[in-house]
Amino acid sequence: xxxxxxxxxxxxxxxxxxxxxxxxxxxxxxxxxxxxxxxxxxxxxxxxxxxxxxxxxxxxxxxxxxxxxxxxxxxxxxxxxxxxxxxxxxxxxxxxxxxxxxxxxxxxxxxxxxxxxxxxxxxxxxxxxxxxxxxxxxxxxxxxxxxxxxxxxxxxxxxxxxxxxxxxxxxxxxxxxxxxxxxxxxxxxxxxxxxxxxxxxxxxxxxxxxxxxxxxxxxxxxxxxxxxxxxxxxxxxxxxxxxxxxxxxxxxxxxxxxxxxxxxxxxxxxxxxxxxxxxxxxxxxxxxxxxxxxxxxxxxxxxxxxxxxxxxxxxxxxxxxxxxxxxxx
Amino acid sequence: xxxxxxxxxxxxxxxxxxxxxxxxxxxxxxxxxxxxxxxxxxxxxxxxxxxxxxxxxxxxxxxxxxxxxxxxxxxxxxxxxxxxxxxxxxxxxxxxxxxxxxxxxxxxxxxxxxxxxxxxxxxxxxxxxxxxxxxxxxxxxxxxxxxxxxxxxxxxxxxxxxxxxxxxxxxxxxxxxxxxxxxxxxxxxxxxxxxxxxxxxxxxxxxxxxxxxxxxxxxxxxxxxxxxxxxxxxxxxxxxxxxxxxxxxxxxxxxxxxxxxxxxxxxxxxxxxxxxxxxxxxxxxxxxxxxxxxxxxxxxxxxxxxxxxxxxxxxxxxxxxxxxxxxxx
Numbered sequence: 173x174x175x176x177x178x179x180x181x182x183x184x185x186x187x188x189x190x191x192x193x194x195x196x197x198x199x200x201x202x203x204x205x206x207x208x209x210x211x212x213x214x215x216x217x218x219x220x221x222x223x224x225x226x227x228x229x230x231x232x233x234x235x236x237x238x239x240x241x242x243x244x245x246x247x248x249x250x251x252x253x254x255x256x257x258x259x260x261x262x263x264x265x266x267x268x269x270x271x272x273x274x275x276x277x278x279x280x281x282x283x284x285x286x287x288x289x290x291x292x293x294x295x296x297x298x299x300x301x302x303x304x305x306x307x308x309x310x311x312x313x314x315x316x317x318x319x320x321x322x323x324x325x326x327x328x329x330x331x332x333x334x335x336x337x338x339x340x341x342x343x344x345x346x347x348x349x350x351x352x353x354x355x356x357x358x359x360x361x362x363x364x365x366x367x368x369x370x371x372x373x374x375x376x377x378x379x380x381x382x383x384x385x386x387x388x389x390x391x392x393x394x395x396x397x398x399x400x401x402x403x404x405x406x407x408x409x410x411x412x413x414x415x416x417x418x419x420x421x422x423x424x425x426x427x428x429x430x431x432x433x434x435x436x437x438x439x440x441x442x443x444x445x446x447x448x449x450x451x452x453x454x455x456x457x458x459x460x461x462x463x464x465x466x467x468x469x470x471x472x473x474x475x476x477x478x479x480x481x482x483x484x485x486x487x488x489x490x491x492x493x494x495x496x497x498x499x500x501x
Numbered sequence: 502x503x504x505x506x507x508x509x510x511x512x513x514x515x516x517x518x519x520x521x522x523x524x525x526x527x528x529x530x531x532x533x534x535x536x537x538x539x540x541x542x543x544x545x546x547x548x549x550x551x552x553x554x555x556x557x558x559x560x561x562x563x564x565x566x567x568x569x570x571x572x573x574x575x576x577x578x579x580x581x582x583x584x585x586x587x588x589x590x591x592x593x594x595x596x597x598x599x600x601x602x603x604x605x606x607x608x609x610x611x612x613x614x615x616x617x618x619x620x621x622x623x624x625x626x627x628x629x630x631x632x633x634x635x636x637x638x639x640x641x642x643x644x645x646x647x648x649x650x651x652x653x654x655x656x657x658x659x660x661x662x663x664x665x666x667x668x669x670x671x672x673x674x675x676x677x678x679x680x681x682x683x684x685x686x687x688x689x690x691x692x693x694x695x696x697x698x699x700x701x702x703x704x705x706x707x708x709x710x711x712x713x714x715x716x717x718x719x720x721x722x723x724x725x726x727x728x729x730x731x732x733x734x735x736x737x738x739x740x741x742x743x744x745x746x747x748x749x750x751x752x753x754x755x756x757x758x759x760x761x762x763x764x765x766x767x768x769x770x771x772x773x774x775x776x777x778x779x780x781x782x783x784x785x786x787x788x789x790x791x792x793x794x795x796x797x798x799x800x801x802x803x804x805x806x807x808x809x810x811x812x813x814x815x816x817x818x819x820x821x822x823x824x825x826x827x828x829x830x
Contacts, residue, residue, distance in 0.1 A: 183827065194830055307733050326655065327667040335734035338656040338667040340688040340697065341797045345733055359669035366830065368669065368697035371822045404636050404674055405664035435764035468670045490830040493700045497826070498512065501523055501695065501819040 186353040186375040189299060189319055190278065191252065193217035195376025196366070196486070197322070197355060198383045198479075200256020200280055201330065202226040202465070203454040204391045205383070207238030210253040212388035212479035214243055218379075220253040221280055224267050226451070232267060236274045250277045254299075258331075259284025272296055283331060286316035301355070305333025310346040310354070318352060322378050325358030329381055329467035332409055332416040340372070347373035361469040363489020367497075379486075381467035387478045392457030395464060398422075399473040407468045411445075413438040420464035424449065515682045515704040518628060518648055519607065520581065522546035523812070524705025525695070526651070526684055527712045529585020529609060530659065531555040531794070532783040533720045534712070536567030539582040541717035541808035543572055547708075549582040550609055553596050555780070561596055565603045579606045583628075587660075588613025601625055612660060615645035630684070634662025639675040639683070647681060651707050654687030658710055658796035661738055661745040669701070676702035690798040692818020696826075710796035716807045721786030724793060727751075728802040736797045740774075742767040749793035753778065 183195040190197070198205065198213035200223035210220030222235050239253050255271050257264060260283045268289065271279070279293050282303035290300045294317055302313040303322040313321040323346040325339030326332060339358040347354050353375035360369060361382035369377050384391050385399045398420060409418045410428050419425050431441050445463070453462015477485065512524040519526070527534065527542035529552035539549030551564050568582050584600050586593060589612045597618065600608070608622050611632035619629045623646055631642040632651040642650040652675040654668030655661060668687040676683050682704035689698060690711035698706050713720050714728045727749060738747050739757050748754050760770050774792070782791015806814065 196830075325667065325669070326665075327670050336655075336737065337733050337797065338654065338688055339669050340654070340667065340694060341656050341733065341800070344691065344693050345800060359667055362673065363830070364673050364701050365669060367700035367826065370826055371696035371700050372693050373822075404666050404670065408665065433764070435762070468666065471670070471674060487830045491828060493702075494826050494828055497696065497699055497823050499820060499823055501525075501692070501816045 180351055181347070181353045181373075181375050183370065183375050186320060186355070189353065190219045190254075192219045194483070194487070195355075196483070197221065197280075197376065197378040199357065199378045199380030200224065200254075201380050201384055203451055204389050205256075206390045207235035207240075208242065209383060209386065209388045209390065209479070210235075211239040211242030212386070213383060213483075214239075214253045216479045216483040218483060219278065221256045222253065224255045224271070225258040225261060227267070228263070229266055229270055232270055233274070236271065236276065240274075245275075248275060251275050254278030254280060256280040256282065257289075258282050259288050264289075268293070272298075280322065282322075286313040286318055290316045290318055303357070304346070305342070306335055306337060307342070307345040307349045311349050314350040314352050320353040320355060320375070321346070321350065322355045322357050323374075324378070325356075326409065327418075327468040328358035329384075329407070329418050329470075330465035332418055334412070334416060336409070339369070343369060343372040343374050358467065359469045361467075361472045363486045363491070364493040365469075366486060366490045367493035381470050382473060382482065383479070384466065385470070385473040385476055386482055387476060391454055394457035394459050395454055395462075396476050398459055398464065399466065399470045400475065402466075402470045402473070404468070404471045406471060407466060411441060414442060414445075417463075417465060418467060420466045420470065422453075422462070422464060423460040424453070424463060509680055510676070510682045510702075510704050512699065512704050515649060515684070518682065519548045519583075521548045523816070524684075524699075525812070525815070526550065526609075526705065526707040527808075528686065528707045528709030529553065529583075530709055530713055532780055533718050534585075535719045536564035536569075537571065538712060538715065538717045538719065538808070539564075540568040540571030541715070542712060542812075543568075543582045545808045545812040547812060548607065550585045550607075551582065553584050553600070554587040554590060556596070557592070558595055558599055561599050562603070565600065565605065569603075574604075577604060580604050583607030583609055585609040585611065586618075587611050588617050593618075597622070601627075609651065611651075615642040615647055619645045619647055632686070633675070634671070635664055635666060636671070636674040636678045640678050643679040643681050649682040649684060649704070650675070650679065651684045651686050652703075653707070654685075655738065656747075656797040657687035658713075658736070658747045658799070659794035661747055663741070663745060665738070668698070672698060672701040672703050687796065688798045690796075690801045692815045692820070693822040694798075695815060695819045696822035710799050711802060711811065712808070713795065714799070714802040714805055715811055716805060720783055723786035723788050724783055724791075725805050727788055727793065728795065728799045729804065731795075731799045731802070733797070733800045735800060736795060740770060743771060743774075746792075746794060747796060749795045749799065751782075751791070751793060752789040753782070753792060 213220030356369035542549030
């Protein structure tokens with residue numbers, strides 16, 4: 173019930189661990205966070221992450237090289253950005269080898285067991301952070317040797333936990349369950365929400381959707397415009413029979429909704445999903461037929477700033493949110 | 502994008518409006534918040550609410566009399582507690598008359614249009630607060646003349662909005678949409694969460710589940726014990742075909758889940774639900790067959806304090822949560 177985090181889980185511990193000015197992580201997102209976004213985020217003082225999940229080996233190398241060039245990091249030096257790797261893809265071992273050879277030393281892993289790669293990566297001198305959606309799995313991350321963890325709530329975009337635990341409910345319980353720094357994710361797009369997450373005991377935050385709607389994001393302009401026009405009820409968590417995923421409502425969403433309303437079997441939904449839907453929507457801009465993975469907080473996105481502008485705004489909003497809090501209830 | 506609330510929506514404005522020491526409301530909950538709980542909450546410095554929804558006229562009078570006696574309020578004086586009335590029940594007009602005649606001057610209305618009663622109650626000198634689950638409806642509350650509103654997120658117990666907007670996403674957007682004080686609800690059970698809600702711009706909070714698990718709550722001891730043993734994944738939002746409701750998982754939940762998994766028609770689910778399930782579970786303690794309406798944050802309930810003990814704890818936790826926040830990100 174105590175609300176004072178241990179020093180080991182303070183914002184200072186997190187910025188030291190990540191080598192950043194601010195306790196903020198730009199989330200790794202398929203088709204959205206390439207080398208350009210990761211570099212811009214890192215240059216703005218937060219940890220940029222290349223979203224490796226959707227990248228074949230050559231594309232991954234291309235994005236790592238781009239991020240290195242845009243951050244002016246000498247070849248061979250440790251990279252000032254990290255990589256996010258969902259463990260469910262088959263090419264994971266080759267992705268890890270490429271990233272290690274390239275000098276990446278910060279790995280965010282997700283969608284699998286924290287036991288799978290943590291020990292191996294720690295053996296290579298890396299910082300390892302795993303993404304979790306429940307207090308029980310958070311404890312497993314700590315037990316597996318992770319340096320920190322991301323606790324991501326129901327409001328987050330894309331793939332999501334089955335227990336539907338919201339960020340507000342999740343963070344304090346994860347903070348109470350572990351001693352490593354907890355990075356709050358899901359529903360965070362302004363400085364007020366950062367202050368809220370840190371009031372709950374988080375050491376810092378991971379921000380996805382708000383960075384997807386920046387100049388440097390690879391999201392198609394159509395997708396960015398759809399975020400600007402979205403409302404609080406514009407996303408929904410779907411496809412729970414397969415893997416729950418939060419989507420922007422569009423024609424494809426309506427089709428899946430109709431299938432689910434008549435209890436269509438998982439095979440039929442997967443067949444309708446097919447291949448390449450996320451790429452066609454998020455990268456190529458097919459707003460009708462694409463799968464538009466995005467967080468519920470997209471309704472707070474009303475412009476497309478640069479990463480530098482966004483981060484400056486977050487800092488200002490955070491200070492204002494804290495300043496207006498009274499010391500006693 | 503600014504995070505500084507206007508003075509009209511500050512905690513001071515809310516405590517003045519409600520006549521309380523603290524910017525906290527004890528939620529009106531069917532079968533849980535009778536006169537005993539409302540009086541204990543009001544005596545502890547927060548606004549106690551009699552949950553009138555499930556009460557026939559004689560029972561409502563009984564609970565109002567009990568609350569008056571336990572708060573030592575003279576007959577004829579305005580009551581230091583309020584009443585929550587869901588607008589969907591057929592006996593609403595008689596409930597309103599009883600409460601007005603009794604001297605209740607603070608009405609929280611829910612589950613209906615804010616236009617229905619706000620003008621009438623304001624005409625009788627009452628303070629009116631409506632419960633909403635979306636920014637659009639929040640604006641309608643303001644337009645209808647409400648003095649304040651409760652914005653309640655997806656994690657809240659019992660009846661819930663269809664858009665599944667979480668408290669973290671909902672509050673800042675509601676705060677930006679209206680000028681009246683916003684009371685945050687859903688997922689709030691400790692002082693950290695109160696600080697988080699106020700960082701988001703809320704003027705105060707409404708707390709349900711945590712007050713359901715106090716000595717003075719009418720919830721059956723079996724139900725309170727079930728809360729103590731619950732985990733973060735112990736509740737789920739069900740019956741979306743009818744009215745979405747968040748339940749503690751039990752045998753009844755499993756039965757509804759099985760019906761929903763095979764797309765049973767709404768009529769079949771309603772027939773299985775039958776009458777009196779909430780009473781049998783929450784008041785009479787039938788943990789297997791009862792409908793146990795509770796918030797996701799029940800997993801943070803680990804004891805059954807008195808209201809006075811709980812409120813003292815909330816104050817202490819709030820101050821600690823704010824004190825550990827750094828001024829600059």
